[in-house]
Amino acid sequence: MSDPQQITILNVDDDETARYTTSHVLHRAGFAVLEAATGSAALDLARAAPLHLIILDVNLPDMSGFEVCRRLKADPATAAIPVLHLSATFTKSTDRTEGLENGADAYLVQPVEAAELLATVRSLLRLRRTEEALRRSEMLAQRLLQTVPDAIVVGDGEGRIVLVNAPTERMFGYSQEELLGALVEVLLPERCRGLHVAHRATYMAIPHPRAMGVGLDLWGRRKDGSEFPVDVSLSPLETPDGLLVVSFIRDITGRQHLEAQLRQMQKMEAIGTLAGGIAHDFNNILSVIMVYTELMLRDAPHESPAWARLQHVLTACDRAKHLVQQILTFSRQSEQEHQPIQLHLLVKEALQLLRATLPTTIEIRQVIDDVGTILADPTQMYQLLMNLCTNAEHAMRERGGRLEVGLETVAVDAALAALHPALLPVSYIRLRVRDTGHGMPPALLARIFEPFFTTKGVGEGTGMGLAMVHGIVTSHGGAITVESTPGEGTGFAVYLPRMANQARADTPLEEPVQGGQECILFVDDEAMLALLGQEMLAPLGYQVVVHTNSVEALEAFRTAPQRYDLVITDQTMPDLTGEALARELRHLRPDIPIILCTGFSHTMTQEKAHLLGINAFLMKPLMIRDLARTIREVLGQRSTHAPA
Numbered sequence: 001m002s003d004p005q006q007i008t009i010l011n012v013d014d015d016e017t018a019r020y021t022t023s024h025v026l027h028r029a030g031f032a033v034l035e036a037a038t039g040s041a042a043l044d045l046a047r048a049a050p051l052h053l054i055i056l057d058v059n060l061p062d063m064s065g066f067e068v069c070r071r072l073k074a075d076p077a078t079a080a081i082p083v084l085h086l087s088a089t090f091t092k093s094t095d096r097t098e099g100l101e102n103g104a105d106a107y108l109v110q111p112v113e114a115a116e117l118l119a120t121v122r123s124l125l126r127l128r129r130t131e132e133a134l135r136r137s138e139m140l141a142q143r144l145l146q147t148v149p150d151a152i153v154v155g156d157g158e159g160r161i162v163l164v165n166a167p168t169e170r171m172f173g174y175s176q177e178e179l180l181g182a183l184v185e186v187l188l189p190e191r192c193r194g195l196h197v198a199h200r201a202t203y204m205a206i207p208h209p210r211a212m213g214v215g216l217d218l219w220g221r222r223k224d225g226s227e228f229p230v231d232v233s234l235s236p237l238e239t240p241d242g243l244l245v246v247s248f249i250r251d252i253t254g255r256q257h258l259e260a261q262l263r264q265m266q267k268m269e270a271i272g273t274l275a276g277g278i279a280h281d282f283n284n285i286l287s288v289i290m291v292y293t294e295l296m297l298r299d300a301p302h303e304s305p306a307w308a309r310l311q312h313v314l315t316a317c318d319r320a321k322h323l324v325q326q327i328l329t330f331s332r333q334s335e336q337e338h339q340p341i342q343l344h345l346l347v348k349e350a351l352q353l354l355r356a357t358l359p360t361t362i363e364i365r366q367v368i369d370d371v372g373t374i375l376a377d378p379t380q381m382y383q384l385l386m387n388l389c390t391n392a393e394h395a396m397r398e399r400g401g402r403l404e405v406g407l408e409t410v411a412v413d414a415a416l417a418a419l420h421p422a423l424l425p426v427s428y429i430r431l432r433v434r435d436t437g438h439g440m441p442p443a444l445l446a447r448i449f450e451p452f453f454t455t456k457g458v459g460e461g462t463g464m465g466l467a468m469v470h471g472i473v474t475s476h477g478g479a480i481t482v483e484s485t486p487g488e489g490t491g492f493a494v495y496l497p498r499m500a501n502q503a504r505a506d507t508p509l510e511e512p513v514q515g516g517q518e519c520i521l522f523v524d525d526e527a528m529l530a531l532l533g534q535e536m537l538a539p540l541g542y543q544v545v546v547h548t549n550s551v552e553a554l555e556a557f558r559t560a561p562q563r564y565d566l567v568i569t570d571q572t573m574p575d576l577t578g579e580a581l582a583r584e585l586r587h588l589r590p591d592i593p594i595i596l597c598t599g600f601s602h603t604m605t606q607e608k609a610h611l612l613g614i615n616a617f618l619m620k621p622l623m624i625r626d627l628a629r630t631i632r633e634v635l636g637q638r639s640t641h642a643p644a
Helices: 016-028 039-048 065-076 093-099 114-147 168-174 192-206 253-299 305-331 343-355 380-397 416-419 465-475 525-542 550-559 576-587 606-611 624-641
Strands: 010-014 031-036 055-058 083-085 105-108 151-155 161-164 215-222 225-241 242-251 339-342 360-369 371-375 401-413 428-437 479-485 489-497 517-524 543-547 566-568 594-598 616-619
Touching: 010 016, 010 039, 016 031, 016 114, 031 039, 031 114, 039 055, 039 065, 055 065, 055 114, 065 083, 065 093, 083 093, 083 114, 093 105, 105 114, 105 525, 114 401, 151 168, 168 242, 192 215, 192 225, 225 253, 253 305, 253 525, 305 594, 339 343, 339 380, 343 360, 343 371, 343 380, 343 401, 343 428, 343 606, 371 380, 380 401, 380 428, 380 465, 465 489, 517 525, 517 550, 525 543, 525 624, 543 550, 550 566, 550 576, 566 576, 566 624, 576 594, 594 624, 606 616, 616 624
Parallel strands: 010 031, 010 055, 055 083, 083 105, 360 401, 517 543, 517 566, 566 594, 594 616
Antiparallel strands: 151 161, 151 242, 215 225, 225 242, 339 371, 401 428, 428 489, 479 489
């Protein structure tokens, strides 16, 4: 042994001379030795002292050495201690067999040479060390088997279960006794069993070396019949009794949920990019329609049919403008005009308009309290309510029913905030919209906010309504929940942050369009829009210099920087973007006021424009009134800050 001083051996012999001789040999070899003359003393020492080996005489005064060995091996505290029997030459020939049958690990007949005794002792100690290492490995393997989160199922060549771990019982609801001897496929639904059997059969047929680890996306089936997604990895295991197949089964419900969220985010990002591209071109087209309609309205007499028709065109354009803004809101790429609004007044007005469009088979019940003020875009709030109500109408179209709309204040406590992470423990206004229609099963309920997902027929809906509602609510710092029961109806709850102060939103009186005599540099790469700038501003008295090339506009400004009182530029242009043009202009003349316009931009926002020192940031399409008001505000700021 490498460190014999650590080894303690118990020498049991009633013959003092024989006991001394054996102990002397062991001492000289460096072992620590304890002695006993009787079987009872040997048993007491074995239980009290940490022993590595017992040398046991067969003939003892109080009991035979065989009986001592039998008792040692029957006691879990001493069963692992190796026992070496020493017997005299006159011992019966059957004693060796009896001793080994009672659990002795070796048997020597005296007299025995010291070298043979020490060789046998060392052999037994090595064997014990090996067995202890194996026991520790087995214990570690068992602990690992029971503590890993995955279910581990070991099957034989016929697919019958020979071993399972504790997570298997927890995951599937079966006890170990119920699973042992059953086919592995009992843990899978019927439709998945064939694939699993085929892969297991493949393992049994592959010659050495065998392939390792094939993963399968399947479904698990619990004892109660419920199913859940699992990842099953199969690996072969060679044993003396034949090939076993080990199945590592992982519940991937959480992983699939995260993957679904990632796909949803990617889908939203793709739709947002598409919406942004469409918005840019559409807003440019809409600008032309809106401005020329406004210009024609100026020339048309109010009492003429043309004036009324043009008003309808302008109203339709305004709706189209808000529709584009809503799409960009859904993709979270628009600038919103939030203002304090009394939500109960807006809801009542919307329900009055909605009543005229609903069939008489649908009853409207409303409980709408004066809940105070929220900071929101009123157009988007109107759109949100109309989408929820029209969805409810569609669910009750065939049989009629009841539409319930409620408005109330709620204090979101920690418990409710824990259920809905988007909510903070503050005061909210809760809008409830509930119908008594056909309801939805869980599979549909999980997808209702997905873009383009709809249960309506062709021509009845695009699948964007609830996706847009979700975008509006989220962009206002709120949250939306839904619950539905097939055959009973569906209910939505929208939570919107309530303003601490209850300031009322006053509608400003419409002011007349104001012009001026300043010189304006108007830059837009779209020739039609550049001409439109001229036609919008010239009638208001402004001197307008138009350029469709941003580089040429910069050179014109460089030639006479003091000529211009204001620059209005588009953002998305070749060569120099509006942002880059603004920087160059400010290098030439730091005090030049700049208004930046865009139909849509991936790189420019209201906040970024402000940081760049842009005086105003406008979203297309531009109304003459809005542009004229912004021009006067920007020029007014300049005169206010001009030196005396």
